Amino acid sequence: MATFFNLPVPAGNGSGASVDVSTLSGQRTVTISKTVFSGIILLEGSDDNINFASVARFDSGSQKQTVLLLACQFVRITRSGAVPEVPAVPTVQIGAITSTAGVFGTLAVAAGDGAGAAFDISAGGDLITIIGTGTFNRAVYIEGSQDAGVTWSRIDDLGKFESAKVVHTVASFNRLRTFSEQSAGGDAPIVMVGSMAFGGAGSSGLAKISRNYYADQLSIPNVNWPVPLIAPSDLDNVASSYTIVEYDDTVETGRGMPESVPIASIEGYNAVSLLLSVIGKPAAAPPAIRSIGLKGYFVTVKDNIPVGAWAAFTIGDFIVEANSNFQYQSFTIPLGAGAGQINAAPGDDLLIEITRVAPAAGTNLTGDFYVGRYKITWQ
Secondary structure (H helix, E strand, C coil): EEEEEEEEECCCCEECCECCCCCCCCCCEEECCCCCCCCEEEEEEEECCCCCCCEEEEEEECCEEEEEEEECCCEEEEEECCCCCCCCCEEEEEEEEECCEEEEEECCCCCCCCCCEEEEECCCCEEEEEEEEECCCEEEEECCCCCCCCEEEEEECCCCCCCCEEEECCCCCEEEEEEEEEECCCCEEEEEEECCCCCCCCCCCCCCCEEEEEEEHCCCCCCCCCCCCCCCEEEEECCCCEEEEEEEECCCCEEEEEEEEEHHHHHCCCCCCCEEEEEEEECCCCCCCCCEEEEEEEECCCCCCCCCCCCCEEEEEECCCCCCCCCCEEEEEEEEECCCCCCCCHHHHHHHHEEEEECCCCCECCCCCEEEEEEEEEE
């Protein structure tokens, strides 16, 4: 089972409210719904909900989906160089396999040289994230113990900087501590720690199986599909050698693809969500930011069970800027029986249709919407 959180994004410079993500396992997927935005978006992590450090950076026009190894309790979004955006700021979402085993806290740092008090992480996991903030006028080392503090080994270090470090251990430690050297005084180092499993039970948590569906590879609807009207293939009106699918703005049309949900006995992991990555563009540049509603339908083919009826799932709004460039955006759809989810289990085959509808928010794009590629990634 996967859990997903929307992270508040400020309209201008500054930090959004923090979100407790302690129920997520350590392999986390972060997606941004808008290809172009102003300034820089930073994902920041913390274990005390007071002191934060950057763990990922997103620039306008860069990749808008990334997978992080991150064991911390709180995350938030901070922006710099931003200007107010209309109709909406980007949507940022973080998700992972649900986990209940995590330990978070702050490591004691000695006033001078020497070791701080030991911190028990035995209820955590093999992924350790150390977040160092504040001021460092000394060398601070991170030490781990596998015998409840009898013997210690050095596993990483923090210097005179603010950053976040991900430490992978070959074997689990059950205690951590800091060890200071060359202390000059007058500093205020803050060392936070999170310890948890990479993924949930029975899964590695990794995003593994991906398939690309270019415009000329997409399935064509028929009268038995929920939306039988076909979004036709054509050549792009600028890059005339590139095939696209045309979605009309006046009638719901669709294209689709067959898929199968990864299962641990074959692919090595049980998928818990689908990441849909889209390359799309407006046929003509709109006068301002516009939105395109994307809707999904699916039908599952299960082992020795009658094929059921088609059902809808939620994708979201594709946001285009005031130009006719191709833009990249991604959407995460959980597997489950909840509203808007894909009710399929590992090992199931399914058929998917993707259509264009009116957007849930923002101003609808007038004119055709071109799609060059859909990419399905099972997480």
